[in-house]
Amino acid sequence: MIVSVWRYSHLLFAIISSIFLLIASITGVILAVEPISNKIEPYSVSGADELSLAETLENLNAKYEEILAISRDRNGFISVTAIVDGKNEAFYVNPFTGERLGALLQKKPLFQFATNLHRSLFLKSTGRFLIGLASFLLILITISGIVLIAKRQGGYRQFFAPVVRENFSQYNHVVYARFSLIPLLVLAITGVYLSLLRFDVIPDTQVALQVDFDSIQEEPFKEYTEFDLFKTTPLSELRELEYPFSEFVEDYYIIRLKNKEVYLNQVTGDVLAEEKYPTVQVMSSWATVLHTGEGSILWSIVLGLGSLAIPFLTVTGFIVYFKRPKTKIKNTYNKNEGTYVVLVGTEGGTTLQFAQEFHKQLLSIGKKSHLALMNQYTHFKKMEHLIVITATYGQGEAPASAEKFVHLVKKHPQKQAFNFSVVGFGSTAYPNFCQFAYETHEVLETSNNSTALQEVFTVNDQSFEAFNNWCATWSKKVGLNILLEKPKLATNSLPPSTFEVINKAEIPEDDTFLLSLKNLNDSKPISGDLLSVIPEEGARERLYSIGKLNAETLLISIRRHEQGLCSNYLHQLGQNEKLTATVVDNRNFHFPKNAKKTIFIATGTGIGPFLGMIEENSHKKEIHMYWGARTTNSFNLYKNYIDKALQDGKLTNFKNAYSRNQPEKIYVQHLIKQDKELFVEVLKKKGCIMICGSIAMQKEVLQELQQLCNEHLGKDLSHYQNRKQIKMDCY
């Protein structure tokens, strides 16, 4: 709920201010160029800042007959206003020689236009107010953004940890927001400050020095080069020095330094009045520098990039929001009528869509089903079956709509007996896979009158296939017949492609076979992506991991099930026959480009994607493979590929674990124990471990790795999972 409040505030502020922020950001990018183009003008004189005011005045007085003022701007350029040939002129000079360097910079028309639009949208005070308001909203957007990133990353300490990629917009929104946070916050705060100053909400106090004319002395006379202030003040401190208006002693030097203003007797060099700038004035000066980047190429670039991030973050932010599935809950039976109660824990809305499909099918077979959010848990009068379907967020925490669930279960004990089942939606890309589902199961198990019908069932990456499997086992247990339809989710799949079967190899005793497919379309799968096959109209899709042997040829390794519709369909395909299937992007399971050493762990047909990754290892990076199967015979299907890869140096090492070759069973997890030094080294040196095969094997392997991390690395396994050093695709 708290996350939702932050999320909706973030969105609301963005909607209100988006147009103004877009204008301000685009003009801001243009204006960031101005200080850079000014700074690179050739008016900077090296070593000038170390000159004293006395030396500067001496050099310039020698060159010009009548100087009215000397200035130093934020770029460090020195200019004089002097009467030359009877005319009042202002120009840049070399303070060592007095040489004229060029005319004062004039604002270019483009920058003038951009400045007006940026400050006031050409709407005078109304425009200034709107821009000020947009800056204020930008502060709120940035703060709510910081909170949202921290929540997503699992805490402020993890703020800069790698972001798990779900899709382009979500990933880049978070990544670029983190980069641009500081410049955006600075731009927003200084923007608000400058607006408040403009509207006199912050009074622009200036120094107002008073000179006591009665006490002005005409003696002792001193050369101006001997004035203490002139001798001790470097030119770098100067903003502006105004010469006395006349030679009368009542007229004095006005010197504006970086931190104070001083009036100096032109005859004796005595200080007539002096005052430090008020805090507001110093702050205003800083706000201007920080907001405009004046005088610093580096800060101007940072601000320019920050401004550029605004349109990008606006567009990706809106895409993230509008892609989020939105569904309302409608109920035919209220909470007191439903015998089946389906509760959902969701944050992004996808889990709700699965739950809705399940609820719809229960209703369609005449069951009284009531659907609600987990936060709406209460006393359900007629409930006999409770089905909880929940996602996991943060670091294994409850999603927004289930935050109160644990508390509510304790608060509302059910008066009648009921059985329950928990389905966890999560992603193995996160360290605490479906943890909240396990917590939910535990709390329900200890609640009044409850009986667990099944263990927690987990669904990785919103796999409809897995959810459907759960539904099949659940329906069987309760004696129902439910057929689910796949919800229309935004998936990463490409349009369907056509493939031609070019080879089939098989080990009949093992019920496994390898299909080599020629890719006849433009789809460019990568080893580790998935091939979605629908064996006949209306049937469920099946996903197979792809191994890519070369640009044209893909390999899929399949286990044939006696009653399996899809595995038998693929099995009966003959040479040159065509297959229509869809490539699904599985970016969390691609070969790691930056790892120097990689370990593959697979059982059975899980070897498929690895055969492609090995084949593509043209740089001969170190790859160690651990493969588990029943007997030596199972290996014959892959032997040629592995032998050739070892010969070509594309595979460093291959070790197998055959469970039925010898009296005692050997599994891949036993090999991990044997070779623990290698595993420790790979994790330590930022290498990667990839796991593909059965969920049962994955559990055992993760347990072994967890132990190894605790004993030898002093870190939790999740540390490496967070850094994408462990990649999994298990089913």
Ligand SMILES: Cc1cc2nc3c(=O)[nH]c(=O)nc-3n(C[C@H](O)[C@H](O)[C@H](O)COP(=O)(O)O)c2cc1C
């Ligand atoms: C910020 C964030 C954190 C997540 N943390 C976890 C996690 O700790 N464990 C897990 O199994 N899944 C995690 N997931 C994956 C979600 O549980 C999964 O994508 C789920 O299907 C989302 O369902 P929803 O759209 O209904 O919220 C996380 C997803 C996001 C975006």
